[in-house]
Amino acid sequence: MRLTNPAAGQRVGHRWKLRLMGLVLGERAPDVLQLLHYRVDRFGRPFAAWAQEALCGSVGRWNRGERELMAAYVSSLNHCLF
Numbered sequence: 001m002r003l004t005n006p007a008a009g010q011r012v013g014h015r016w017k018l019r020l021m022g023l024v025l026g027e028r029a030p031d032v033l034q035l036l037h038y039r040v041d042r043f044g045r046p047f048a049a050w051a052q053e054a055l056c057g058s059v060g061r062w063n064r065g066e067r068e069l070m071a072a073y074v075s076s077l078n079h080c081l082f
Helices: 012-025 031-037 040-056 064-077
Strands: none
Touching: 012 031, 031 040, 040 064
């Protein structure tokens, strides 16, 4: 599911960041960045903290490199730039 307009209702600074990212990249800002800037206090920060722990924390048996490799592989299967 995609947010129809993640910039709606956001602070002006967040909208400008997303717009600037889009200009630099030459296309729309990546969905994960839009998601992290959507309702930052309720979702963005907690989600970023969870993702940081999942990729870099001491959870599970995989080391950080193995997790990064798996993330890159899954991203390639999804045709997502990682």
